[in-house]
Amino acid sequence: MGTLPLFLRLAGASLQGQARYPASALMLTVGQFLATGIEVVAVWALFHRFGDLGGWRLGEVAVFYGLVNCMFAIADALGRGFDVLGTEFLRTGHFDRLLLRPRPLTLQLMGHDLRISRLGRLMQGLMVLGFGTVQAGVDWRPETVGLALFALAGGTALFLGILVLQGTLAFWTTESLEVANVLTYGGVEAAQYPLAIYAAWFRRLLTFAVPLACVAYYPVLAILGRGDPLGAPGWVGWASPLAGFAFLGLSFMAWKAGVRRYTSTGS
């Protein structure tokens, strides 16, 4: 079986398993929708109180916010296997079983437990994106839609890369580390506002170390048709989402080193 059909079959099996408990799946989805949607309350209340954010209007921030939440929702659904690698695979010894199968490891992990509930965050992000489109008057032309999809793919790759790194760390610690939440959930929190409002050291961190700005800030500037207040040229946003794929590539290199180091713990 080829790579893609295999992935689809794994994902389908996972989804069907969750569909056996429709009430539970629905409740968890609604819970995700509400829990991830509370940030909307914060953004809205702050704009209601202060009017604008250093020249940025509510509708524009909604585009950043919506796009980043969609990226993370997809990556979070695909990366669940890496997220729980320590507790569910390494400590139990189930990882050996994956190694014995003559199919790519990363593929098996991505198809493992594709959570329906992540739709909650995805829908929330899409709704905010829709709101931002109307409020900021986003002009969706073929090239801006294409750029948004490119940025979405790059951002999904970036967040997936963070989850892969989190899984890689588990080869050393044999437990799932909460610290990675700083980059996943914390990354979403940071990238849902325009980068220009942050201090310089934080901007550099989000551009060169964990390139969130490359998948969110610069492409959205191009979509909004706004110049960068910090002076980056206009073409940057059309190319910068590539940084997300580069990050994922580096993460997989670290992952390979981790797998080589792996010794079984289970029985």
Next chain:
Amino acid sequence: MNWRERLRPYRAAFAARFLQMLQYRSAALAGFATQCWWGGIKVMVLAAFYAGAQASAPMPLHQAITYTWLAQGLLALLPWTADPEVAQAVRTGAVAYDRLRPVDAYALWYARTTGWIAARVLPRLALMALFAAVLLPLAGWTDWAWRASAGAAAGLFALLSMGLALLVSASMVMLLNIATAAALNERGINALAVPVVIVLSGNLLPLALLPDAWQTLLLLQPLAALVDIPMRLYFGQLAGGQAWRGLGLQCFWLALFVGAGHAALGRTMRRLEIQGG
């Protein structure tokens, strides 16, 4: 039996759970790192909004920043999940042992729950104070630091109020525990409790920054007793007679939730069927 003798089992239950939870040092450190990062982002966002403010805000920026650090430090105080030990006891049938003990069931669980919360809050709060109130100013970031209270009296009131907040939080977690025991499943309740608690306690944003039209309602709802009332005392926004009224409101919620929990636990326990062998 005098009252000290009578309180002994509950004190022991509190101490046992407190000391047990203190063992989870790496969890506390990981939580602390996340909260520093989170607090840092929130502080930068608030500073950006304040810098371009057209209207005057109900609290100055340095108060909003102090509020943010303290709210992050008090994150584990928030009642968004039942004590996992209770859910486990109900599922495994171990709750039968608790029923056999010659003590008040509510008070026993309450003491344990308080210990569980206190042991998770105190180390994180201490670390947060060290980071935001000591290290940040030393590093020269005075503008973004956690500032001192508005005088000694305000500080004392805030300390007292945080103690009450712990007791109120435990009484709310008890209601979640009882709901868990009745439904045998905690995930659904937790999923719905989290967003409500984050917004209404003041963890998301200082309640004073939410729209003016909501302010009276926000102050009079029970979750304000957890973070917002202690913070208002800390800043001296509630002073003198109003300070006592703030503490009185916390006591009112405490009495209400303890009473409701006590009654609900009695009813649940009469209907509980012990499973397992």
